[in-house]
Amino acid sequence: MSIKFKTLSQLKELLEKKELSSYELVSETFRNISSSKTNSFITLNEEAALNKARDFDEGKVDGDLAGIPIAQKDLFCTKNLRTTCGSKILENFIPPYDATVVDNLSKAGSICVGKTNMDEFAMGSSNETSYYGTVKNPWGLERVPGGSSGGSAAAVSEGLVCAATGTDTGGSIRQPAALCGITGIKPTYGRASRWGMIAFASSLDQAGTFARNAEDCALLLNHICSHDQKDSTSISDAQENYLDNINNDLKGKKIGIIKEFDISSLNREVQDSFEQSKQIYESLGVNFVEVSMPNIQLSVPTYYVVAPAECSSNLSRFDGVKYGYRADDVGNLEDLYIKSRSEGFGDEVKRRILIGTYVLSAGFYDAYYKKAQQSRRMIKNDFVEAFKNVDVIMSPSSPSSAFKIGSKTEDPIEMYLEDLFTISSNLAGVPAMSIPHGFANGLPIGLQLIGNYLEESKILNFAHQYQKSSDWHLKNPNLGESS
């Protein structure tokens, strides 16, 4: 039996009915990974995974996700399993502890098969900044998978695993989900604990997940999200069961279309898909409303002040002193810092550290960082106002489908615009997801659904109803098996 492209729910059922053992499932997963050409994984966890599979088969593991192989983005600390964050500087780093998200998923019985490739320190939109090589898009190996969670997205898209975790600081789940033709969700900031997630930009980083459909995402979120006392920014609101409202009727509900997002400037196919998706929702009884978000244009510049500022400080701990890469032949302390960091970090990370250091410098702080905080508040207010009138906001997930590897690496600004539609939800802290909704240039594109603060149930409901009325999420790349 081929396990490729099976959904989480399908695999669960196969395991429950004992039509498949977890050991077979996990073994087959590693066979598939080893023959894959996408470079989705940095580190595999074969021995521990097979042991846990055996334990499951012997009835020693239970839980909602018991026996199911999943992949972890290599930004989550995994106890005794190398965690590189896509960087040379952490090439040999083996954490002594598990991230809360990893712990939660493990307690739910899932089996971590390995750590997925990613842009270095999650900085990038194409996975080309990884020290461990670019990930290739399963829909076209010369294409990028998006980023930064490109390895997780590609692994799910290719059918290597039915689910993988990701993190989203400016679109790092939604954009690769869109470019790889799968479903991905970033919950409200604070829903999932950041404990054990290697920080990029602390006020924006949020863990989430990729799966083959919205329903699986809901099931995974039930475990990924938790209140955690080890994270001061973790939300203490009661946990929801994200499956509870997934089948709600959408009749009479309202979707907002952001006036300031100029869809007409995009690729014809992107526009057409967007129109078709509107029609699907209309057929479900949903009304469309235009919402004005006058400050949303400030999102990209605001983000590229806030995120680098935080990253410049967050990445100071990688100094060659305590762990990670340390340069050889250093004469003195300053030399140790300069050489270890110069050799350990890649160009994009250095670029952002420099931008961040600059915007926080005495004399520039007010002009950049403080101003960015003000515009961030204005963007947040735009969302508050918009959600007074609509249930969900809808937009394309990314401006286009997957671009060719190497085509944007020379122009960081153009690369930054990949996150044009996704960045604002991170700045506002609201939940958002991407679902497949068509093709452009023969490559998948995504539809973004943004929800109000803490309303991930609602966007999951909208996504699930859409997927019941369409089959975009059932389309698979024809790599590997048939070719």
Next chain:
Amino acid sequence: MSWETVIGLEVHAQLSTNTKLFSSASTKFGSEPNTQVDLVDLGLPGVLPVVNKDAFKKAIRFGLAIDAEINQESTFDRKNYFYPDLPKGYQITQMSKPIVEGGSIDIDIGEDKKTINITRAHLEEDAGKSIHDAYPDKSVIDLNRAGTPLLEIVSEPEISNAKEAVSYMKALHQLVTFLDVCDGDMSQGSLRCDANVSIRKIGDLELGTRTEIKNINSFRFIEKAINFEIKRQIKVLESGGKVTQETRLYDSGKDETRPMRSKEFANDYRYFPDPDLLPVVISDDEMEEIKSTFPELPGDKSKRYISEFQIDESEAEIISTSRELSNFFEVAVESKNDPKLAANLIVGEIGSLLNKDNIKIDESQLSSDNFNVLLQRISDGTISKKIAKTILAEIWETGRNADEIIDDQGLVQIQDENLLEEVITKVIESNPKQVDDYKNGKDKLFGFFVGQVMKETQGKANPKSVNEILKKLLS
């Protein structure tokens, strides 16, 4: 030319919490290197700080004691700089919205008091320790201290000389120990100060260029370091030079300050709000709880001792200014001992023993229980006050029980009037000249006779009886 000095002090008080400011590791001093660190203190990738509310309670208690504004919502910022004993590459501190703002502290200057205003007091984490001399070819790091909560208390530049600086430090020391916010142990660095010192011509309104003397950790060194620095600055200016704004280090061995690093080349710390920590909000209920458990401060204590126990004003002041002595005194009084007697002994005999050994009462061999026994034996007439001093000296050395000492050494007071009369008659007979003088009006000689009787009885005579019998026999 006449110069005046302007000094501002930044005092770091290590808060006496059980655990660190942002982690659950212990703050105990003197453990094996790197044993009191958890994942957070190591600055591992992915770890996050969680605020220790107990540190806030202590900071607020300090703020209330100096009559400051308490910011019930305060925030943390990151101060970014690279150093090996700073694992995260930044220190978490309170820059923009500290927990305590304003307030003042009164200090003694000779007979007078002077009020020093406080700018702010904020919470921050301590760094670890770099050790450069343990190995010939490498430096090593001990992170036990990393993350320990500090309260940095910043004064206005209102201190005018080294003596005032010491007075200020002593007042702070007394306050933080009384409030139980800091153990005040300067030798272990629990309380240390940075002194910003500048001089200007008398009458000038503008401040001179200042230097900052870092990490001074004793009262004596504060005085010496500041005095050295004032003299140095005067010499520089009077010889036509300019004072350089810089950080200096006090070398107590050489009794001099010398530059550490120039501030012009110092880091731009790139302060910004720590995104890992939300503003810390202290509720009204929490404020009430802190107020309701507020300890009695020396001034109030002193007043209460005078009015409640009618003890001598100067004794009340001495006892109340020491947390340990006042506790010791209060235990004695609670055990129904004569407050005046207890105060008298604590300030007199015990005070000089403490001074001699330079220790605190709870470090001595004299327990409260044993002191109670001693006081009771004086009150019930078993021993005289004079003998009590001998017994105290013995307890000081051996820690033995007062009753045991009295029994062993036969120190029980002579109450027997016949016996006393015998001794006194002998004294009168052997001093005929003094008897004549006394009878001719030299009343002061009465004390001489008392002294002689005490000498004969090794101090064991009951003074009241001696007085009565002497008067009778001399009349």
